[in-house]
Amino acid sequence: MNTSKPEYTTTVKSTQPYNYTPPMPPYPDDSKAVDSESFNTSSSNQSEYSRDGGRPLPSAIVGSSGSNSNASGATPKKRTRATPEQLAVLEKTFMTNTSPNSRMRSNLAQELGMTERSIQIWFQNRRAKVKNMAKRAAILQEEAMRAQFMAASGYMPFYPPAYPSRQGHHYRPPVLPHHFRRARSSSDVMGAVRERARMRAHSVGGGLLNQMQNDMMPPPTATPWSSHFSPYHQQQPHYQPPPQPSGPEIDIADRHVMLDSGMSLDFFPASTLTIGTWKRMRIQSADLLCHYSLPLRRMIWHIQEQQRFKIEFPFDVIDRIVLVQDGELGRMDIQIRDPMNAVEFYMETGTLADGSIQWTQCRDFTEGREASQQLIHSIEGHAMELSKQLTRLASVELNLGPRMIIDSIIPVMDDPARDMFLTPGPSSSMEPEGYVDTTSTLSPSTTPTPTLVGPYSHDMAYTIDKSHPSNLPTTWDYSNTSVVQDAHMPFTYGPHYT
Amino acid sequence: MNTSKPEYTTTVKSTQPYNYTPPMPPYPDDSKAVDSESFNTSSSNQSEYSRDGGRPLPSAIVGSSGSNSNASGATPKKRTRATPEQLAVLEKTFMTNTSPNSRMRSNLAQELGMTERSIQIWFQNRRAKVKNMAKRAAILQEEAMRAQFMAASGYMPFYPPAYPSRQGHHYRPPVLPHHFRRARSSSDVMGAVRERARMRAHSVGGGLLNQMQNDMMPPPTATPWSSHFSPYHQQQPHYQPPPQPSGPEIDIADRHVMLDSGMSLDFFPASTLTIGTWKRMRIQSADLLCHYSLPLRRMIWHIQEQQRFKIEFPFDVIDRIVLVQDGELGRMDIQIRDPMNAVEFYMETGTLADGSIQWTQCRDFTEGREASQQLIHSIEGHAMELSKQLTRLASVELNLGPRMIIDSIIPVMDDPARDMFLTPGPSSSMEPEGYVDTTSTLSPSTTPTPTLVGPYSHDMAYTIDKSHPSNLPTTWDYSNTSVVQDAHMPFTYGPHYT
DNA sequence: TTCTAATGTAATCCC
């Protein structure tokens, strides 16, 4: 199978004028290989040589004759940097195959004017990067659970008091709720990572970690893709602190923020995003951001670890938006049509000169390609904030307003918020037996109308009147509706476009 | 000869608090075997996933249950790193046997507290390493030939004009001289490597490649050895350019350089080192360095590919040093006595914490063990530089001066430099028919005295007066002296200590 | 500081 060409041969062959990949020896190394460190030495023992006049001549001797000043090994260790063009191709390839065989590497090498060895190393490092990101993310996940627990326990539910400190867990609860006990602890998380490495592209699924790996290391399936730049999506460098409900750049609902680029994107305070069985949780400020762009008229979900991913779809494919809420906590279900065609996926493939992110459209990276099939995107978050954002959105997108439904559920349990928060997914999370639904439909008349979250007709319209912030709930029996029947379709109302 | 019982005295074994081997189960042997086979084949077939062929991540999901995932027993299977102690034993063993049988492996496993499997793998990887080094070195060799040829063709004889460009061979000669045609081209070099692998420890001599392999993979013969550290040998990082005859840090004879460590070692500008039939060529800046250490009063030849080797002997065993020169080119023959006992051999076995090289004395690694038998070490290099170094050496080592002879040969051919350079060895290289010898003995009076390079008496003394750089030649018939009679003893004057 | 190119080595897989 493996044409396995020696791989240490020839290489550079055709004169590539890339200034990024300077003419280097087939063995990138000579210089390094030679053992970088051993030589260098440092010091220590010049003692016995004192006699000879030891003038410190830092290396090199470099003669006048310059003839061979770096006759070789003196290669100052050229560290070749992949050009943006090269990177684009590499990333693209990586999207469909994280471990190209020697044949493919060879092709890439020719195409990009890099050595096969460089290609191989690039992929190796790229895989390692994914792993590292997964590792880090896994740790964050674990922290998030504590954080979430804290939140559910009565502290700031959505915005941690500050940038989550990694070292001092002030509010370490005495015991974790059972939902979270099942989760991996950070200590055995790497075992899973390791294991996953062997099941490349099979992802037999498991914890969140597997999902994450999947997100970042897309399974090797070739699908059409195209590269384009979307400079309109600017993002803050690194982990930007979470938007706070106050500040100069904030307007409507305290949730309208200006991004760096000067472009404004509005967003929902999402703590989780769930599409079918695929789920993401917001752990830090920027790792899950659910925007809506009024100018572009699109929903844009940002998923970010170190590398960023996006899921987008236009307002126009939204069939319905339903918000169920319970006190502070809410869940917004957005039903779309034709997800296979309507939903687009992007991955970050670089940073442009102006600092904006270079996005490359890619195939569905969600576990099981749920996002290409599922009709419902569920966002959990602070109920009131969600409501406010929906209100704002409805006020601008007039044709969306009629598709919105806001209702409430109040569990009969002691600590509804907690249970709600701790449930792993939308399908099983929202409707434990014993919950009571208090659904309110918002009409222009501002008259709260309890509504069963059930089979709406496609053209049912509701508008939100934000002047009535407290369209609040009359209780309603919610426990036996069709809403929760299908684990993969938390909300089955509405037509299915398949 | 030497029964050389393994003698690796226990050392490490139980409970090593090495940070190298973290607290892990005695040995994760099982873990390796265990997961190994996960699912598909990884490498080969991940090549072309044609479009969409089956969603690679079908199942999975996560749900909430992600319970086990690595149920296989939380063996994290840490990657074990051999401790320095373990390495020492392994390397030592490797020196005498590169393929220990299972019995020996078992012993090693016990002694070192490693699994047999690990031992096996270590040796396998170690052998692979040798091969890779040979492969690389072979490529360099081939380049070297071009470089040497270029040099001999009339360009800078010793220092190639620049870093030999691998992509455009500017000075590719129309045809290689016959001496070099015998050399393997890089294309069939691997065939030779492969071939050589079967003749391990037989070293039928011949090409440079075989010699090289010999250096790096010593034949399985047990000889006494001892391990010691020679921290006084520091080396420059990477391939340092060869010393040039000028510069701020250079003093006597322009050849006294300071090494990084602040330690000074003086050296000869050697382009080749020949001991009997064994020969090394300087290709890159650091692969052949012939030092003399005044404080240690020793000659030290460094041979380096990836791994470093040394040949050393003390000044006191030097019977005579003869420099023959021809214009820019010269050859210095150092005659020693009792090479079997006087010459020591070392190989690099690691790097110490301070960055210095760990040297382990080893048996003679030269082809045919020439260095243990031959009395003459020949160094070819820039005549004037050699002369200057000898001058300097003589000025410090007063008892060496009287043993030095400097003479000159001028060939009657058109391109002496070239022929000199292209000769494979010292024995046949210096005295083609038709050469004319112009030997000058240097006396304090600075009077050039033509001298036949013949049977000097042991106590003949000459001093060098460097204030007379042009002790130049009167012609002298040189073609029928005894000097060139014995192929293995280019210079037969002086007593033979056998 | 982070990110990434590159190295060295332990380990795996396939022949």
Next chain:
DNA sequence: GGGATTACATTAGT
């Protein structure tokens, strides 16, 4: 056992 390749740890360069 060899050969290729991978993961992993680590070093440097920017």
